Amino acid sequence: MKKRRWIYLPIIVFLIGCIYTILIYNGIWFKLTSGLKSLSLIGYLLWFIFAFYFTLTLHELGHFLAFYFQKVKLRAIYLTIFVFYKNEKGWHFTIKPKLWILFGGLVVPDLGEIRNEEEYKSLSSKFSKSLIAAPIVTISLLVITLITFVLLMLFSTHTHFNGIFSILTLYITLLSLFYIYTFKLSNQMFYGDFVAHKKMNTDEIFQLAEMNQYTMFSMEESDETTRFLWEKSKTIIKDKPISTTMFYIMILTNYLDGIIRMGYESDDQIDTKIKGLNISALSRTEHGLSIAYDLCFYDYKKGLIEQAYHRFDLIQRKTGKKLDEKMVLYLRNKSAHIMHYEDHSEFLSLKDNLYIGSAWIFEVLINPYEMLEAFHKPLPYLEYSCPVVFEEETEEKSDLS
Numbered sequence: 001m002k003k004r005r006w007i008y009l010p011i012i013v014f015l016i017g018c019i020y021t022i023l024i025y026n027g028i029w030f031k032l033t034s035g036l037k038s039l040s041l042i043g044y045l046l047w048f049i050f051a052f053y054f055t056l057t058l059h060e061l062g063h064f065l066a067f068y069f070q071k072v073k074l075r076a077i078y079l080t081i082f083v084f085y086k087n088e089k090g091w092h093f094t095i096k097p098k099l100w101i102l103f104g105g106l107v108v109p110d111l112g113e114i115r116n117e118e119e120y121k122s123l124s125s126k127f128s129k130s131l132i133a134a135p136i137v138t139i140s141l142l143v144i145t146l147i148t149f150v151l152l153m154l155f156s157t158h159t160h161f162n163g164i165f166s167i168l169t170l171y172i173t174l175l176s177l178f179y180i181y182t183f184k185l186s187n188q189m190f191y192g193d194f195v196a197h198k199k200m201n202t203d204e205i206f207q208l209a210e211m212n213q214y215t216m217f218s219m220e221e222s223d224e225t226t227r228f229l230w231e232k233s234k235t236i237i238k239d240k241p242i243s244t245t246m247f248y249i250m251i252l253t254n255y256l257d258g259i260i261r262m263g264y265e266s267d268d269q270i271d272t273k274i275k276g277l278n279i280s281a282l283s284r285t286e287h288g289l290s291i292a293y294d295l296c297f298y299d300y301k302k303g304l305i306e307q308a309y310h311r312f313d314l315i316q317r318k319t320g321k322k323l324d325e326k327m328v329l330y331l332r333n334k335s336a337h338i339m340h341y342e343d344h345s346e347f348l349s350l351k352d353n354l355y356i357g358s359a360w361i362f363e364v365l366i367n368p369y370e371m372l373e374a375f376h377k378p379l380p381y382l383e384y385s386c387p388v389v390f391e392e393e394t395e396e397k398s399d400l401s
Contacts, residue, residue, distance in 0.1 A: 061077075283320065338376070
């Protein structure tokens with residue numbers, strides 16, 4: 001197959017030559033070059049910025065309107081540094097320069113209450129449709145732009161206007177092709193729209209992790225939602241093989257949190273599965289380190305204090321050297337404080353010591369520092385003691401005495 005790839009090159013060159021000849025013959029090439037020459041250098045830059053935000057806005061509106069027309073409430077729409085968000089007082093607008101790191105957009109829905117399987121399936125289906133709506137908008141925009149460009153080149157005689165639309169067509173085409181390329185990409189921290197849409201329909205673990213994650217943006221907290229998603233997490237953990245992937249860990253975190261902080265009943269079958277987790281391996285990754293400490297809390301909550309402390313000491317020895325130092329110190333001190341191993345009240349009271357990861361992105365919707373404070377409360381104190389045997393040493397009398 002690789003040997004035949006060279007055949008495509010002369011074919012592509014031939015097609016480009018044919019298109020160029022047609023453009024010259026019909027006078028379109030002259031219109032195109034004359035129009036582009038009429039633009040200034042600053043004009044090229046300004047029209048690129050316009051094209052970037054135009055394509056990005058339409059893409060994110062695809063997500064936004066898909067949620068809206070399916071009667072799912074919205075919390076926010078991000079367009080790089082520009083954020084439109086909703087709170088109890090209505091919709092607001094703000095500019096967050098730090099959000100340049102996104103170099104893109106984001107739509108945050110308000111999923112509301114999820115009290116049963118029927119509501120869960122309905123919302124996950126709507127979520128999936130919203131994921132695919134934006135790529136459809138982007139592809140449609142590309143097709144419409146190219147068709148419009150061809151028609152203008154055939155019939156328009158306005159040189160400057162032809163130049164503007166020509167450069168816009170180029171920018172929109174390149175940006176749209178880049179977006180389409182990213183739709184198919186995925187890694188542990190990023191899932192393109194095509195990949196996410198497919199996983200929402202075929203991967204129960206991914207689906208539940210996404211639904212559980214977005215419920216924290218709901219404006220109304222619901223104990224019924226919390227309980228249902230916990231039960232859902234428990235069922236999936238029991239049914240699926242144990243794993244250390246990020247989304248499985250997210251579900252397991254939700255399950256453990258329900259037992260540790262909400263007082264839900266643990267499951268014996270899951271207890272057996274948890275024993276198969278490798279603490280040493282977990283401690284080398286960011287999401288793994290967090291769940292490793294949660295397992296310490298889980299042991300402590302169940303009265304297995306010696307095992308909890310043993311896990312804690314093991315984590316200190318096995319923590320990955322490349323992990324963020326602030327995160328490592330925060331998790332270590334928080335965990336020691338929660339299990340009454342050490343008192344870190346002063347450390348945890350200082351905002352600069354708290355590690356919020358990428359949660360700062362959502363500061364207009366939630367207060368990540370306040371959310372962390374709820375996880376700093378020590379578990380109920382359990383007495384821990386072990387027998388200590390002192391052997392009395394007897395001095396042997398010297399034969400010389």
